[in-house]
Amino acid sequence: MIATILWLGLVVFGGRSIGEQATPFGVTSGELLWTVVIAGNWVLDISGVAWMLSPRIPRWGGPRLQRRLAAVIRYELMIGISVLALIPIFWMVSTSLKTLPETYEVEPYLLLPREPQWGNYPFLFTFERFNVLQLFKNTSLMTVVNLVANVGIAAFVGYGFARLRFPGRNLLFMLVLSSLMVPFIVRIIPLFVLFSGNTYILQDQLGQVFSWTIFFESRSWAQNTYLPLVVPEFFGAAGSSALYIFIMRQYFLTIPHELIEAGRVDGASEFAIWRRIVLPQATPAMVAVAILSLQGSWGAFIEPLIFLRKVDLHTLSIWLSSFRSVQGESAIQWQYGMAGGVLVTLPVFILFLLFQRYFIAGISLSGIKG
Amino acid sequence: MRKDSRMTRRQLLRIAGGVGVSAAGVAALAACGEAEPQIVTKEVPVEKIVVKEVPVETVVTKTEIKEVPVQTVVTQTEIKEVPVERIVTQEKVVTKEVPVERVVTREVVKEVVKEVPAMREKVKVRWQEVWADAFQPTIEEKMIPGFEAQFPYIEIVNERIEEAQMYEIYLTQIAGGDPPDVIQIQESRVPQFAVRGGIIPLDAFIGKAGLNLSEIFYAGEWPKGSWLGVQYALPLDNTGAWYLFWWNKDTFEEVGLDPDTPPTTWTELEEMALKTTVREGGEITRHGMFVPEMIKGARTDASFKGWQFPAGGHMFTEDAKQVLFDDAIGLRNVTWQLDMVEKLNDGWDNIQGYMDAVGASRTAFYNDLLTMRVEGVWFLGVMRRDAPDINAGVTHMPYDDTNPNAKPRSISDDGWSYGMPKGAQNLEEGWEWLRYLTADQGNLDFMGNLKRPSSVPKFNEDPLYQTEPLWNDLKSVLPLVEASPITPVNPDIDQLLKDEMELMMAGKQSPEETLASMAGQTRELLDEFFDSL
Amino acid sequence: MRAPRWTIGRREAVWGFVFISPWVLGFLIFSLGPMVAIIAWGFTEYDILQAPKLAGLENYIEIFTEDEKFLKSLANTAIYVGLLVPCQVVIGFLLAVLVNTKLPMAALFRAFYFLPTIMPLVVASIVWAWVLQPELGLLKFLLEDTMGIPTPRFMVDEYWSKPGIVILTVWSSIGVQMILFLAALQAVPPHLYEAAEIDGAGPLRKLIHVTIPLVSPTIFLVIIIGIINSFQVFTTAFVLTQGGPLDSTLFYVLYLWRKAFVSFEFGYASALATILFIIIMFLTALSFWVSRRLVHYEQPES
Structure with missing residues (x-):
């Protein structure tokens, strides 16, 4: 799920072009990113949780290492899910710092304001x-x-x-x-x-x-x-x-x-x-x-x-x-x-x-x- | 036992304490509310406008039936039949149901009035409307001060309500007996309120003030606030311009069209829309036009009504009792819309996503993803603010050139107006404010600030509007507008038109079926309503 | 004079009435009247502006014999409830288990998951409408435009409109379920886990055999509240789809709203509300009956 964040970051700063590059595998970079990074990440997450829950999967290392690993997996999940939860919040905050015409820009998509309009907040008062x-x-x-x-x-x-x-x-x-x-x-x-x-x-x-x-x-x-x-x-x-x-x-x-x-x-x-x-x-x-x-x-x-x-x-x-x-x-x-x-x-x-x-x-x- | 009872007493005290605290909280909150002014009530004779419902006539039909029975007189030798005339009067009383007529008279009645002793307290007129958002200082800075300078004994209380919930709020307040004095109401809803007595007739006020409505307002505007000849509301805006054609001049120039010549006919519209459409790899990246997208959002009912007039057709007869759209013109209208969606947009799937409630089609227009669209006159102000750089033009809707009788015209069957709800407390003062808002300076202040055409022709000449470069183009469309009758079942008709059009667009039924179904259901609603009168 | 002899049961009953007395008062003053009024109006022809006219069973007869949209909206609502409530229970529970940890920063994540819940509805509905917008939305941009992943056309596709609203509702309300489950997890006594551990149970078995039975009252709570609330879904559909496309999001209360405030048939709407009331009441009673066997309560008997 950390990968989700990386990918979002790429999209935010790289824009549409990120997904449109050609790759040697005959698919676009977007599809490659999707399959390898995101899907791979999910597979890791799920197997990590399964490892934590099931006693049948063999353990290695001491209890200290196991605790650390469990904590890493937990963090990974928490961060990933918070990305999903925060997308609308991100959108709200980002829009609140735009100018009005900027809020209507979709071609190309304007995810962040060109110049943050901090003045929008004092204006409310x-x-x-x-x-x-x-x-x-x-x-x-x-x-x-x-x-x-x-x-x-x-x-x-x-x-x-x-x-x-x-x-x-x-x-x-x-x-x-x-x-x-x-x-x-x-x-x-x-x-x-x-x-x-x-x-x-x-x-x-x-x-x-x-x-x-x-x-x-x-x-x-x-x-x-x-x-x-x-x-x-x-x-x-x-x-x-x-x-x-x-x-x-x-x-x-x-x-x-x-x-x-x-x-x-x-x-x-x-x-x-x-x-x-x-x-x-x-x-x-x-x-x-x-x-x-x-x-x-x-x-x-x-x-x-x-x-x-x-x-x-x-x-x-x-x-x-x-x-x-x-x-x-x-x-x-x-x-x-x-x-x-x-x-x-x-x-x-x-x-x-x-x-x-x-x-x-x-x-x-x-x-x-x- | 003793121990128990002592404990109970302590608990009781504690509970009482809790209640006391909560009561204090409630009292504190109550104190935040409005303190009721000291008002002495007195019985005083007042001249008052009284609305009476008077049944107009009872018809008694008398039928006289002459019966001539035969009396048989038996004498010794012969049997003589002597006809005796007997008159049986059969009285048949036929009580004809005659519509109750509202008689508005002015009578002197004794009424309990609030009399404010020493200094004359201002009459508070509660005014509810849905437009005054946070960005309109005009109301506080110009309209209310301007009015209160003329009427120093009136204080205007502006209560902004939410447009999406406006009828819930009005009905709730009327039911609770606590309505405001002046309300903003859609003209498409006025008959619905009027027929149920939910809105007060204004004729007496209009007569007293000596207003000549046809002199003040556009001819297509003021009759929309009436029902069966009685005026219930006065118009605020020129709604005729709910259907305007907007095009992006820069895109026209880019594809080699004359940026100042918009399409005026359906044929030209099709040509120009195809020319401005951009396809990349089988996908449309710029649309020329969404023909069924009207006003805003998924209002396919509006798209049927909106194109029906430029097609050369009508919706209803003058008295609103008969459906007129069930003809060749209506069929042409729906068939053409369906065709256009296929030809210009490669199917309904590609444009349905733009027919939403958040205004995706506007956004598409701003971002050059859409070249032409139909939206009302308010779009002017909205566009200037949302996308100040866009170079757009405005004109009337293209008309159907295959129909020799079609010409540029557009329908007007809705709009915004002000009325006074049933149970309003301050009728006289409320009326003054209503008049100021619609027929007087208040209208200019409000509409001019929004750059929306006023219902009053002379206000539209005001320099306030002249800062807008497209103003004259826009004003030239206003005379092409024709009013279409509004009935109390109007909202239901709109809903069914929308549903049926959507079914057709989604390919669930043919244009013929659609039209027949629309006409059938509309007739049913109208007949049911007029029968119930 | 002898004090009356109270049996233990009688004393408990009196205390019971003392404890519920505030609610009884409130119910009699504030809730009973409106409910009786609505049931009564169901038997009348009433448009709010004029006095109601007694209509007997006319409204009910029309609803059950002529009204196609009644069945359509009821079916829509039932599908919606069937999709939403399981999501709320499962996701809410898993989220609560996930964030029920003392790891540093976990507090922040709990707050993050709760954030969509506290976003003002006015803002949230607009933001979500834009995120899920099928042509220009953020989701489509992130998935389809940049990555080439096909995105479902939420809100405008006849079959995706209900899942779209479900996603949105889960998104905006899951914080509530998370909190309820978090609170319930606190009531699980630690010694039970210790006992299970001594028996050699792994984390999964502890979850299934200790945690889930002990939070079952909360699972039950979330299900009941989910049924009651989602049968009355209104705002999301009202703001985002207005019942469309093709009536696929014409939910029961939205239809009722149209009858009441668009057509001014408040009597009819009251009859619809009464039917809805009976349906929800029946389902709730049914759940209570089923729960007797499945829900673990800390009570001496029953």
Whole structure:
């Protein structure tokens, strides 16, 4: 897979001509590169993994050498796969440094800007229509509050569904999942009605089905505030809350029951068992939920678009969408859109780098020996 | 037991604490929202525009049937038949279903209004549109200040929404009873909203303001914002120019064609396209023209409609009740498009990849991989920005010279306009802004900045446009535009045209089958709709 | 006065209800109403702008008897789910095993694999559209133009359009599955590996006999979530193909969206949504039933 990188480098700097040279073997250099370097590399990778996994293939050298070899193969795979993962990222960063006409150059393909336009980034902060710093503030506030709500609620409710037996538990859990099963584009209409509090409209239309939502009659509480985007998260009723509850439930199910039984024998209440015994065990799952919640609220697009209509309440995703238009009649300024994309992606990337250490607590556990 | 209960209390406190924290978080977030101004509500008599639905007539038919039965009188000697006349009046009440007519009147009604006590608070007009991207300072710098200087008691709140999701957002807000005051809407969707009462009729406002629409707007533009004679929206742009022919002058020069003479007929188009096509080793490295590629992306419905008019045909009758494209001209249109794909591009496979949503055909045009194409008037501004070096020309679409009745003309059955949705709060103020945006300075500011032709002829003469060298070429196409009727089932018709054209291009059905299927389905939709009225 | 005598089971049940009570509240307030409304609208003729008219079973009758696109879109979606979910499980699991190491720099690679997931959808869909663009795309340039390797014509070929969307979805979501599996790998107690090692098991056998059974709850989770989410695939097809070519990417929710917001038949769309709900619910329940035997849970009984 290292070869993949070499080849990409050749393409980036050598352009199309790299593949078009004649070779003594009667094929073009491109085909030769492909077969020999790339395919050969894959064969090596696969045999390397097989060697690591299968005890039948004879070993040589001491355990130290074997560990080193295993590490080399692992690195090789990790680097190769990251090339695949990073192609769109590379494209995003490269485009963000181009001029607009350069973004349209395909003949020959312009993979890197002729001269990096670093000015594209500061330009994003000069719009009068959008105060980018304000947007960052809005989005982070919403993200943080949602994160706390999601992790807390999912860990609490998930434990109830995982380790406490009560009548109707499985049925109720199916109900939890059921909220994931109605497409958002259909749910949004009744949801908006619910939050805008104009239930009389629905009472007209649907008789009494909705009359109980009379609680929300005070119209202003959900108008142009973050409440519709935040409050359901505190009750496990937001778009993906059910997913987080499910994740926590599945994780709690893997915690040894001896631990919980021991707590019960000691006379601790269920709450204490949850707080003292179960939660500390569940850190990886909670971090996973935190990361997913972070990613979800940071990138939320359609809900903020519908509930927050004032420009200074907007979130970053809405701002980003103002650089493109699906019908394409108005402006698409790729370079700014992509620069915005880089700016928006970067904080989550850094947070992920900080968070992810919780995933490597005990390393000797992994299936492949490292 | 005691120990247990104490523990529970502590837990309770802890849970309460948690709830308190989350409540505080919620409150903090709520505080970020808008503080509701103190408004006193009062009952005041207001002059208001009232839209009433009045059933116009009930027809009672009375049928008198005279029955003449025979009474038999029996006397001693003879039997005499004396005819007695009896009149039976049979009353048959036939209630004719007459379309409910919207009567727009102005009445003085008592209404609860927001009255702002001491200082007169500004009326906030919420304006939602899909075009104002981050690069248009015009709105903040010119349009809104210009309007607010005229109407100091109105404050315009610009709420940009996303074009791809615009109808979801409009419908959601209308259903939730919280719609904005002015919305941008496609004219192809106006009847769809109008027939369901989703958009407010403007006739009363237009009458009050004394606007003469046919004097202000292009003749082909303003009727598109109406349905059954009632005006629901006012046009923003000149949409006639949705189908313009663009060619690359440098490529023309390179292959020995006159760069300033574009093809005007289908025959010339074919010749010139073949001449500019470059083939290398059996593969086309530069295409002359993608005939079914229109406007942008995979809009094959547009390619049928777009070529139907230069072919000398029509889509519908004036009242939109009958299909007119099901004839020899329609057949010629689809057959020719299919032929051209084979002749110019060696088959649909070679061009389908360009019919995508990200604008590959534009990119191909910029990179000299494509010499001629059809796209709307917005392409001018887009091209100037995306590829400033390109030397392109613009003219009307080539017409079918084998049809003696065909001439240069193009269809207009869509476009952008402004209307007021059902449930809008500030009708009077909203109307002022709507008028300013369409019939007044706001239109020039907005469209001139985008270099797109305005719906108002006089604005198109403005010096703002004259900086564009192709402007006069472009303007000369505008009079060739003819409006085509729009119905509330328009979006469904577009979808089926697109599907059927695609099936034909992929070789799944013949042109005859395609045309018959398109016409049949369209008739079905139209009949179903008009029957339901 | 005597305190009520609670059996252990009763006490546990009460605590269970305490633990799930936030969700119950949220469900009653926020989720139940919209769901009931959608089911109710399924029996009406409703266009959002006007009051719904009761239509009985008309929508359902039309769906099942006349609507060809209903079956077409359902089949498209089923094929898509069948292609996507196994990819997500296998690739996600292998990736997690690969990066579950203390080697230096591994953290960076974990972050790299997660990066496509955090790219804003607006940007990501455009970037991917350009990467996979069949004529001018980056992939075609890298493979076909420079190397002469034929590239499938993703998005425009009737048969390659669904795999194209699957690749894109795996690409953009595999970080999520990786994280779930990474979290699950942490719960495998080390002593089990040690025990297996003493028994002379190699790495492959440890993987099959220790790791996979112990992360089976997460495999199950990923499958269920995969089914639920991918049955509702919408955005990718909406942005990239709009259902084409030849309706090969007309997925169920995309069709439903067209009915609701293009044709303004929201009642019909609600009926479609209800059918989808029942299908997903059935598949989920089925998976739960199947999983009883296959998934290893740490529970005293059952």
